[in-house]
Amino acid sequence: EEQEMEVDDTKPAKTKRGQKKIGEKTEPEEEPLDSVEPTSKRRRKAPEEKGGDTKKTTNKSSTQYDKIDFSNSSKNAQNREWNIKISCWNVDGIRAWLGKGGLEYIAHEKPNILCLQEIKCSRDKLPEEVTNIPGYHAYWLCSEKEGYAGVGIYTTKLAMNVQYGLQNKELDDEGRIITAEYEQFYLICTYVPNSGRKLVTLDKRMKWNEEFRKHVKTLDEKKPVIICGDMNVSHNEIDLTNPKSNKRNAGFTDEERAGMTELLGDGFVDTFRLLYPDKSGAYTFWSYMFNSRAKNVGWRLDYFIISERLLPSLCDSVIRDQVYGSDHCPISLFLHLTSADK
Amino acid sequence: EEQEMEVDDTKPAKTKRGQKKIGEKTEPEEEPLDSVEPTSKRRRKAPEEKGGDTKKTTNKSSTQYDKIDFSNSSKNAQNREWNIKISCWNVDGIRAWLGKGGLEYIAHEKPNILCLQEIKCSRDKLPEEVTNIPGYHAYWLCSEKEGYAGVGIYTTKLAMNVQYGLQNKELDDEGRIITAEYEQFYLICTYVPNSGRKLVTLDKRMKWNEEFRKHVKTLDEKKPVIICGDMNVSHNEIDLTNPKSNKRNAGFTDEERAGMTELLGDGFVDTFRLLYPDKSGAYTFWSYMFNSRAKNVGWRLDYFIISERLLPSLCDSVIRDQVYGSDHCPISLFLHLTSADK
DNA sequence: CCTAAGATG
DNA sequence: CATCGTAGG
Numbered sequence: 001e002e003q004e005m006e007v008d009d010t011k012p013a014k015t016k017r018g019q020k021k022i023g024e025k026t027e028p029e030e031e032p033l034d035s036v037e038p039t040s041k042r043r044r045k046a047p048e049e050k051g052g053d054t055k056k057t058t059n060k061s062s063t064q065y066d067k068i069d070f071s072n073s074s075k076n077a078q079n080r081e082w083n084i085k086i087s088c089w090n091v092d093g094i095r096a097w098l099g100k101g102g103l104e105y106i107a108h109e110k111p112n113i114l115c116l117q118e119i120k121c122s123r124d125k126l127p128e129e130v131t132n133i134p135g136y137h138a139y140w141l142c143s144e145k146e147g148y149a150g151v152g153i154y155t156t157k158l159a160m161n162v163q164y165g166l167q168n169k170e171l172d173d174e175g176r177i178i179t180a181e182y183e184q185f186y187l188i189c190t191y192v193p194n195s196g197r198k199l200v201t202l203d204k205r206m207k208w209n210e211e212f213r214k215h216v217k218t219l220d221e222k223k224p225v226i227i228c229g230d231m232n233v234s235h236n237e238i239d240l241t242n243p244k245s246n247k248r249n250a251g252f253t254d255e256e257r258a259g260m261t262e263l264l265g266d267g268f269v270d271t272f273r274l275l276y277p278d279k280s281g282a283y284t285f286w287s288y289m290f291n292s293r294a295k296n297v298g299w300r301l302d303y304f305i306i307s308e309r310l311l312p313s314l315c316d317s318v319i320r321d322q323v324y325g326s327d328h329c330p331i332s333l334f335l336h337l338t339s340a341d342k
Numbered sequence: 343e344e345q346e347m348e349v350d351d352t353k354p355a356k357t358k359r360g361q362k363k364i365g366e367k368t369e370p371e372e373e374p375l376d377s378v379e380p381t382s383k384r385r386r387k388a389p390e391e392k393g394g395d396t397k398k399t400t401n402k403s404s405t406q407y408d409k410i411d412f413s414n415s416s417k418n419a420q421n422r423e424w425n426i427k428i429s430c431w432n433v434d435g436i437r438a439w440l441g442k443g444g445l446e447y448i449a450h451e452k453p454n455i456l457c458l459q460e461i462k463c464s465r466d467k468l469p470e471e472v473t474n475i476p477g478y479h480a481y482w483l484c485s486e487k488e489g490y491a492g493v494g495i496y497t498t499k500l501a502m503n504v505q506y507g508l509q510n511k512e513l514d515d516e517g518r519i520i521t522a523e524y525e526q527f528y529l530i531c532t533y534v535p536n537s538g539r540k541l542v543t544l545d546k547r548m549k550w551n552e553e554f555r556k557h558v559k560t561l562d563e564k565k566p567v568i569i570c571g572d573m574n575v576s577h578n579e580i581d582l583t584n585p586k587s588n589k590r591n592a593g594f595t596d597e598e599r600a601g602m603t604e605l606l607g608d609g610f611v612d613t614f615r616l617l618y619p620d621k622s623g624a625y626t627f628w629s630y631m632f633n634s635r636a637k638n639v640g641w642r643l644d645y646f647i648i649s650e651r652l653l654p655s656l657c658d659s660v661i662r663d664q665v666y667g668s669d670h671c672p673i674s675l676f677l678h679l680t681s682a683d684k
Numbered sequence: 685c686c687t688a689a690g691a692t693g
Numbered sequence: 694c695a696t697c698g699t700a701g702g
Contacts, residue, residue, distance in 0.1 A: 092702090093687045118702090120688055147688035148701075194702065250702085287702085288685035327686070327702085434693090435696045460693090462697055489697035490692080536693060592693085629693085630694035669693085669695065685702100692697080 064101075064324055065108040072334050074316035082315040082334035087111035088228040088302060090191065090285070090328035094119040094130055094152070100325040106133065109320075109332065112156050115189035117230045117328075119150040119175075141165065143175040150175040151229070153189050157182070166211050171204075177212070177229075179219065184337050185310065186219045190229035195250035202255060205232075209259040217266055224307035227268070230285075230328065231303050235260045235270065238280050239300040251299060263305065271304045271317035271333060282319055285328045293327075304333040313337050406443075406666055407450040414676050416658035424657040424676035429453035430570040430644060432533065432627070432670035436461040436472055436494070442667040448475065451662070453674065454498050457531035459572045461492040461517075483507065485517040492517040493571070495531050499524070508553050513546075519554070519571075521561065526679050527652065528561045532571035537592035544597060547574075551601040559608055566649035569610070572627075572670065573645050577602045577612065580622050581642040593641060605647065613646045613659035613675060624661055627670045635669075646675040655679050 075081055087109050091097035094116065106114060114136075119126075123142045131138055136154040141164045143149040153159075159180035165172035177190040190212070195202040219225050233256040237243035246252040264270060276282065283298025292298060304317050315334040323329050417423055429451050433439035436458065448456060456478075461468070465484045473480055478496040483506045485491040495501075501522035507514035519532040532554070537544040561567050575598040579585035588594040606612060618624065625640025634640060646659050657676040665671050 096687060118687085146690095197702080288687090290685080292685090438696060460696085487698095539693080630696090632694085634694095687701085689700090690698090693695085 064322070065104060068108070068320070068322045070108055070110070072316050072318070072332075074334060076315045076336045077312045078336075080315075080336040082336055084113075084335050084337055085109070085111045085332055086113045086115070086187070086226065086228060086304070086335070087320075087330050087332045088115040088117075088189070088304065089330035090117040090230040090302060090326060092118050092120070092326040092328065093147075094121050094150075095125075095127060097325050098127060098130055102325045103129065103133070105323055105325065105330060106136075106154070109330065111154075111332065113180075113187060114154040115178075115187070115228050116152045116154075117150075117189070117191035119152055120147045121150060122146055139164075139178055139180065141175040141178050144173045148174065149191055151178055151189050151191050153178055153180055153187070155180065159187075166215050168211050171208055171211055176208075177215075179215070181223070184223070185307075186223050186225045188216065188219075188225060188227040188229070190227065190231070192230060192232040194232050195253065195256060197250070199248070199250060199253065202250075202253065206255060206259070209256075209262075213263060213266065216263070216268070220267065220307055224310045225268070226307075226310070226333070227305040228303065228331075228333065230301050231260065231305075232301055233257060233260050234299045234301060235264075235273070238278075239273075240283070241281075241297045241299075251301065267308045268305045269308055269311060271306055271314060272300070272319065272331070274311075275314075275317055283321070284319055284331055288327050302328055302331050304331060306333075310335070406664070407446060410450070410662070410664045412450055412452070414658050414660070414674075416676060418657045418678045419654045420678070422657075422678040424678055426455075426677045426679050427451070427453045427674055428455045428457070428529070428568065428570065428646070428677070429662075429672050429674045430457040430459075430531070430646065431672035432459040432572040432644060432668060434460050434462070434668040434670065435489075436463050436492075437467075437469060439667050440469060440472055444667045445471065445475070447665055447667065447672060448478075448496070451672065451674065453496075455522075455529060456496040457520075457529070457570050458494045458496075459492075459531070459533035459670075461494055462489045463492060464488055481506075481520055481522065483517045483520050486515045490516065491533055493520055493531050493533050495520055495522055495529070497522065501529075508557050510553050513550055513553055518550075519557075521557070523565070526565070527649075528565050528567045530558065530561075530567060530569040530571070532569065532573070534572060534574040536574050537595065537598060539592070541590070541592060541595065544592075544595065548597060548601070551598075551604075555605055555608065558605070558610070562609065562649055566652045567610070568649075568652065568675070569647040570645065570673075570675065572643050573602065573647075574643055575599060575602050576641045576643060577606075577615070580620075581615075582625070583623075583639045583641075593643065609650045610647045611650055611653060613648055613656060614642070614661065614673070616653075617656075617659055625663070626661055626673055630669050644670055644673050646673060648675075652677070 072082060089105070091102060119142070121142065123140055126140065133154060136156055137158055139153045139159070139162050141151050159182055161181035163179040166177055176193065177188060180187045180189070193201060193205045193208050195205045216225055216227065232251055234240040234252050235257055240246060240252060243252060272282070281296055283296065283300050284302035286293035286296070286298040290297070306314070313335045315336055317334070318332050320330040320332060414424060431447070433444060461484070463484065465482055468482065475496060478498055479500055481495045481501070481504050483493050501524055503523035505521040508519055518535065519530060522529045522531070535543060535547045535550050537547045558567055558569065574593055576582040576594050577599055582588060582594060585594060614624070623638055625638065625642050626644035628635035628638070628640040632639070648656070655677045657678055659676070660674050662672040662674060
């Protein structure tokens with residue numbers, strides 16, 4: 001049974017723009033820059049290759065977004081363009097991210113919903129600049145451990161219901177999951193426990209996987225589910241640069257990979273891999289060490305995983321690997337939702 | 343009795359400049375920029391006022407030294423110019439100081455001896471750049487506590503003997519004093535224990551003062567003594583911006599001030615205050631907080647204190663308040679030493 | 685290599 | 694408001 005839902009939504013939007021309904025775009029339709037070749041098949045062209053960008057991860061410049069095309073003209077199975085965009089970013093410390101211009105990402109991406117992981121900040125230390133973003137409501141779940149983990153959701157439309165944690169005493173003290181209920185779906189924003197150096201916390205991770213799966217299956221019985229966040233696993237060899245040498249490292253153990261396989265076996269889909277089954281070099285995380293990002297030595301750890309019955313709505317699932325400000329990059333999911341999804 | 347002296351002096355100077363003898367200037371005499379008004383009296387003109395310098399403490403620029411005149415034409419009581427310069431700087435972390443260009447200070451000041459306090463670095467983590475400075479030997483005493491306290495001495499001429507600590511078990515684990523014996527004097531480089539917020543370590547400080555005084559008096563029976571370092575006390579009201587509000591704060595308690603008075607009563611002289619008895623606003627430390635340095639809200643905590651019988655040799659004692667790179671600034675002592683000092 | 689907190693000053 | 698160390702990744 002669910003505990004009472006709390007809503008941390010104290011501030012009204014300051015702008016007069018008014019609230020957007022989910023299913024309503026946040027700005028006028030843009031003409032796509034690419035050719036409008038119909039994408040009748042699930043298979044897509046690979047995302048553009050990164051240029052020889054030497055930008056540092058600590059770059060604060062507001063110009064990083066000028067080169068990025070945030071428009072998306074991909075169609076769903078019924079040849080409809082997206083009408084809701086959900087984005088997701090492990091920010092690796094929301095205060096550092098703020099200092100690196102993280103808010104500009106929101107202004108450029110303009111998602112209907114943005115899920116953040118690893119905010120590493122207790123609720124009372126969240127700067128007003130991040131709690132009070134015009135046009136968005138926000139839900140936060142912070143770790144009891146200071147400066148550790150923590151997740152948040154920005155949303156243009158209020159959720160019907162918000163559930164904090166998994167309702168499991170052992171697993172709910174670190175701020176790792178918020179479940180937001182909307183009319184047509186449940187949205188899960190999660191930061192899955194890392195198994196640690198030398199896999200010291202693999203047991204905890206396995207326990208998490210178990211409870212998480214239960215949670216997701218329960219939700220899925222009621223409404224389709226959209227899971228997003230840092231799943232802290234690269235599912236297959238194609239999902240990281242060095243699969244061989246990482247077989248016994250956190251993020252690519254058999255146990256963690258099997259966890260993902262099980263989840264997908266319950267009727268969920270890894271949207272990016274569905275759309276781009278052969279795309280290699282597509283990562284969402286690069287260690288700060290060894291200049292990994294410049295060399296694109298990375299891992300795909302961040303996912304949009306959706307109930308299979310949402311597939312007709314799926315327009316695109318993309319990795320914003322040009323966006324800097326964390327050791328992860330953002331990802332975005334584009335859906336066309338209609339009343340048929342209810 | 344003294345323990346065996348260790349000398350941490352593994353590297354020969356890399357340059358071919360050769361060693362300077364103490365009493366030999368490290369570079370050709372420069373023509374002083376100021377008028378050569380003879381300074382027959384102990385009383386001097388005040389150091390120049392700081393300009394409206396907005397430089398940050400973290401400034402790495404190598405240009406900060408261009409505006410500073412390191413020459414000094416002050417004479418001793420026999421109207422002789424200096425032939426030995428000793429400098430002293432609480433660097434507040436030698437690695438951070440190195441990154442802020444601290445070594446450039448040495449190149450510009452060119453002291454015969456430079457004493458450093460608060461190196462905050464264990465011996466094995468000292469960067470080679472600071473342990474291997476051409477033309478200087480180095481002695482180090484590091485705290486057993488990582489990244490805490492610690493002192494060091496650079497010297498162009500090898501000391502005859504080097505004593506590490508006070509030979510007191512309770513007080514010698516934090517790297518707070520090196521005593522170097524030269525032909526004509528003992529040099530003490532010290533970082534006196536801070537009494538702490540709410541004076542939690544005032545007892546330890548009092549114990550230190552007691553043992554330190556014994557040590558100094560013992561040395562003084564053999565040779566004149568030059569004490570330099572962060573004494574962690576402002577002796578009198580003139581020595582800090584806010585004496586009233588700091589009467590019960592570390593650095594200006596009656597107990598600490600009395601300690602300095604006692605030391606001076608044993609036949610030692612605070613050289614700066616002797617030469618500039620009325621000079622106010624002369625500080626060597628400014629809290630990083632509240633933009634204190636820009637406002638010159640500071641404390642005089644760093645001293646050259648010498649045996650009275652060295653007074654005939656004293657040419658000048660100056661505060662390098664234009665030099666940035668720490669929350670303290672360097673100070674320099676100019677002496678003319680002759681065989682009469684032996 | 686980055687984030688963060690905590691201790692110290 | 695700086696310097697550290699350490700934990701975490």
